[in-house]
Amino acid sequence: xxxxxxxxxxxxxxxxxxxxxxxxxxxxxxxxxxxxxxxxxxxxxxxxxxxxxxxxxxxxxxxxxxxxxxxxxxxxxxxxxxxxxxxxxxxxxxxxxxxxxxxxxxxxxxxxxxxxxxxxxxxxxxxxxxxxxxxxxxxxxxxxxxxxxxxxxxxxxxxxxxxxxxxxxxxxxxxxxxxxxxxxxxxxxxxxxxxxxxxxxxxxxxxxxxxxxxxxxxxxxxxxxxxxxxxxxxxxxxxxxxxxxxxxxxxxxxxxxxxxxxxxxxxxxxxxxxxxxxxxxxxxxxxxxxxxxxx
Amino acid sequence: xxxxxxxxxxxxxxxxxxxxxxxxxxxxxxxxxxxxxxxxxxxxxxxxxxxxxxxxxxxxxxxxxxxxxxxxxxxxxxxxxxxxxxxxxxxxxxxxxxxxxxxxxxxxxxxxxxxxxxxxxxxxxxxxxxxxxxxxxxxxxxxxxxxxxxxxxxxxxxxxxxxxxxxxxxxxxxxxxxxxxxxxxxxxxxxxxxxxxxxxxxxxxxxxxxxxxxxxxxxxxxxxxxxxxxxxxxxxxxxxxxxxxxxxxxxxxxxxxxxxxxxx
Numbered sequence: 001x002x003x004x005x006x007x008x009x010x011x012x013x014x015x016x017x018x019x020x021x022x023x024x025x026x027x028x029x030x031x032x033x034x035x036x037x038x039x040x041x042x043x044x045x046x047x048x049x050x051x052x053x054x055x056x057x058x059x060x061x062x063x064x065x066x067x068x069x070x071x072x073x074x075x076x077x078x079x080x081x082x083x084x085x086x087x088x089x090x091x092x093x094x095x096x097x098x099x100x101x102x103x104x105x106x107x108x109x110x111x112x113x114x115x116x117x118x119x120x121x122x123x124x125x126x127x128x129x130x131x132x133x134x135x136x137x138x139x140x141x142x143x144x145x146x147x148x149x150x151x152x153x154x155x156x157x158x159x160x161x162x163x164x165x166x167x168x169x170x171x172x173x174x175x176x177x178x179x180x181x182x183x184x185x186x187x188x189x190x191x192x193x194x195x196x197x198x199x200x201x202x203x204x205x206x207x208x209x210x211x212x213x214x215x216x217x218x219x220x221x222x223x224x225x226x227x228x229x230x231x232x233x234x235x236x237x238x239x240x241x242x243x244x245x246x247x248x249x250x251x252x253x254x255x256x257x258x259x260x261x262x263x264x265x266x267x268x269x270x271x272x273x274x275x276x277x278x279x280x281x282x283x284x285x286x287x288x289x290x291x292x293x294x295x
Numbered sequence: 296x297x298x299x300x301x302x303x304x305x306x307x308x309x310x311x312x313x314x315x316x317x318x319x320x321x322x323x324x325x326x327x328x329x330x331x332x333x334x335x336x337x338x339x340x341x342x343x344x345x346x347x348x349x350x351x352x353x354x355x356x357x358x359x360x361x362x363x364x365x366x367x368x369x370x371x372x373x374x375x376x377x378x379x380x381x382x383x384x385x386x387x388x389x390x391x392x393x394x395x396x397x398x399x400x401x402x403x404x405x406x407x408x409x410x411x412x413x414x415x416x417x418x419x420x421x422x423x424x425x426x427x428x429x430x431x432x433x434x435x436x437x438x439x440x441x442x443x444x445x446x447x448x449x450x451x452x453x454x455x456x457x458x459x460x461x462x463x464x465x466x467x468x469x470x471x472x473x474x475x476x477x478x479x480x481x482x483x484x485x486x487x488x489x490x491x492x493x494x495x496x497x498x499x500x501x502x503x504x505x506x507x508x509x510x511x512x513x514x515x516x517x518x519x520x521x522x523x524x525x526x527x528x529x530x531x532x533x534x535x536x537x538x539x540x541x542x543x544x545x546x547x548x549x550x551x552x553x554x555x556x557x558x559x
Binding site: 003004005050051053054055056057058061062099100102103214218221222223224225226227229231233234236237240241244245247248281282283284285287288289290291292293294 | 390392439
């Protein structure tokens with residue numbers, strides 16, 4: 001594999017800038033970018049997971065200091081996450097031996113980025129319209145839905161929450177599964193899910209999400225390294241360096257933009273990545289034959 | 296960038312080395328061929344963008360008459376490590392290109408660079424090339440399941456050769472072997488940017504009047520440079536530990552980033 005260190009640094013910095021600006025981990029951008037740069041998808045995913053640890057750790061430290069982190073909720077999410085990630089790694093190896101891994105990675109990216117990006121775009125455009133049309137009070141989502149009727153309730157003091165552990169474990173497991181197949185932290189799904197499904201207060205959401213992402217991504221990285229030999233530490237390190245620096249400038253740039261404008265921009269970006277990946281699925285490949293090392 | 300334009304291979308060192316290491320019985324009536332590498336290890340870095348490898352060699356006991364008429368031909372090959380490879384074919388299903396059929400081959404050299412004195416068909420006949428498994432069209436490719444459908448195996452063998460050529464891992468250089476004197480020759484081979492690490496085998500073949508006379512070979516290790524080689528070995532031999540290191544590195548980088556850029 002021959003890659004240019006400067007390109008990788010720039011890639012890391014660009015994603016870091018965006019992740020700082022939008023407050024996301026950036027794994028969902030790093031992995032597709034690496035694939036566009038002709039890094040084999042299996043390596044892009046495992047290395048992406050490795051890179052996610054650095055940015056999540058950096059972010060979680062800030063939340064730890066501010067006390068906006070619910071350890072108990074994070075730990076329950078984490079238990080689910082480990083189970084999901086283990087399952088995901090098994091699926092990953094299986095798909096790889098069947099020759100369908102690249103396809104499934106692209107398809108899951110297109111599906112998730114397309115859905116999340118589309119929803120965000122609609123929501124943020126509506127918000128921009130509302131703010132232009134005058135201040136209409138936003139209806140606070142109802143406090144009780146079916147999730148709150150499930151058994152095995154547990155109290156999470158930092159989040160002021162009394163909720164069943166089933167959806168928390170399930171959410172953690174789902175994100176863990178995505179983490180190992182897509183190489184993402186999963187913050188872009190975790191954050192809305194915590195807010196809208198579990199009604200976790202917004203101020204502890206990001207910190208808690210980052211906390212559990214660190215561990216799930218670390219677990220994913222270790223298991224990928226041990227079973228699939230797909231982690232490239234040097235590649236990940238170069239991306240982290242760019243990412244950590246870029247994030248600082250991104251955070252500053254983000255403060256100058258309004259929340260809904262920021263979300264609309266991020267939505268457009270997410271959709272662009274999804275469309276590009278979808279194109280590659282439908283366009284005839286340069287060669288219908290491909291070579292892979294046999295296992 | 297990086298290291299020298301050519302991997303210098305000293306012929307003087309080579310002759311002495313070959314003479315002692317390859318103790319061949321000296322038969323005064325048959326010609327001999329020798330090659331030598333001044334180094335048995337080539338180190339490449341992550342940004343390796345391909346290089347030329349020069350190998351010097353010499354002929355023994357040649358017939359001056361035949362030499363003057365250019366009746367001697369030399370082919371030099373650098374064969375990469377043999378590893379199993381799977382060839383997959385994509386088909387369009389519901390508009391999406393999906394891998395469907397595949398065929399696995401074993402013992403296929405990952406890379407194969409060949410340099411010759413002349414175009415291949417002028418040196419010897421296809422039968423000889425086939426027997427020696429010499430040349431891009433004759434590199435031996437053994438299917439894992441030899442009982443499979445013959446036309447499928449042929450199709451995938453052809454695809455494998457074509458992909459290897461397209462990636463630059465299999466390449467040929469006609470006229471890449473030049474005689475510097477009646478007995479001394481120099482072969483220039485292309486190392487692709489994605490040349491595999493591992494033990495490579497340099498082989499030199501001598502032909503006279505289209506007849507194969509003799510083969511000699513030498514080994515060459517291609518490794519990643521210092522630190523990267525260490526990491527590569529760690530990732531293969533102690534993969535779990537490597538995973539922990541990757542996580543540790545990420546934690547430290549994240550923490551250091553926080554220290555350097557801390558605002559609060």
